[in-house]
Amino acid sequence: MFQSITEDLVKHLDSNGELIPIASVIESSEVDVLSIVKIVKSSWMPFFKRERYRPTEIKLQELLQSGDTVDFGETCHKPIGDVDMYQEGQGIVGLQCNEQFIGDAEVNMEVVRTESTSKIEVETVSMSRDRIHHVLKNSTVNEEHYLIQKMKKSKQVMRLAVVYKVLKVKNPVTLRRMTRGEGHMSISACSLATMFAGGRVANVIKLKLEAGCVLGFGVYPLPLTKTEAQLEEGCLCTLNPSPLDKVPEGLRLSVQHLLQVAGLDRVEDFDCLNLLKPLGLLVGTLADLGKETVTLIMGLDSEVRGQVAELVEAVLERVCSGDGGDLQWSERFSRNTVTVADGMLMSCGLNLGEDLGSPGAPDVALLALYIALQGIGMLFVM
Secondary structure, rough: OOOHHHHHHHHOOOOOOOEEEEHHHHHHHHOOOOOOEEEEEOOOOHHHOEEEEEEEEEHHHEEEEEOOOOOOOOOOOEEEEEEOOOOEEEEEEEEEEEOOOOOOEEEEEEEEEEEHHHOOEEEEEEOOOHHHHHHHHHOOEEEOHHHHHHHHHHEEEEEEEEEEEEEOOOEEEEEEEEEEEEEEEEEEOOOOOOEEEEEEEEEEEEEEOOOEEEEEEEEEOOOOOOOOOOOOOOOOOOOOOHHHHHOHHHHHHHHHHHHHHOOOOHHHHOOOOHHHHHHHHHHHHHHHHHHHHHHHHHHHHHHHHHHHHHHHHHHHHHHHHOOOOOOHHHHOOOOOHHHHHHHHHHHOOOOOOOEEOOOOOHHHHHHHHHHHHHHHHHHHHH
């Protein structure tokens, strides 16, 4: 809830894309002007060049050599205005089937999610980037600081940056999310018995934030290079025996078969990174989507899952081609396929009728959903 609110606020208040939304309430308490953040690369979608920003409790002054006189100047406070937010999303999932041995089955589910906030007074607090650049140019960075050493030795941390601007709330704020759901299921088994089931559920979550809570931040990269303890990608395992040698002999044949199915049977030609990339991509995708979406995917039969995958692929191709014309998906796919796909997209925070990215930069959740559908479909075929 907190992340979706910050993403929407930053998107509407910062048209230049200068600010990065805060991901959690805990991170919000750690970020302020002159805080250091780690810029971490995505380990499961490197081709998409996704970066994540991880705040630390370290201030820029702590990275400079002791004894240096540092004057960053005054911070600038700029009121933005008042914001009221209310948004509602609705998803409907319906599925009908007729199997010879099962009989008739029908499942319908409707979920309505409402998010709102009390009035938010927003301001920016910033420091001149030119001033920060001048301080860094005339100061000596302590290369022995543990955070810099960790950055140099880590393959995930790309670089460090300093926060020069934050978007804050000036007043206490209450976030509220209400989810209402209603479901119906009926099964007729071989015309001998009929079962009906239905139910409603409502869930309300409230989160109160104190004044001064940070919603987003802008960063200035530090001029530090990673020169120590670096391992070039592809160097691992090249001088070691085959990874299969570490597998117990009783399991080795089964592991070889699994690798053959995954197209990785010639493991001697792969280093550790190449061996793990396909599986890591799928596992990382599933983790990023979350339990709700993965459960929906796993609950579909192979035929419906394949049809939904085709629809999502068509949506992805449409986004990448830049075709902005209106398209009725029901003209290309069955009603069941469209409703199931629409419900699945909603679980990812997406909607068929909304903007899902631009050419060369489709929405990350849409791309993850496509990878998950294709990957799980291939595993079931195997």
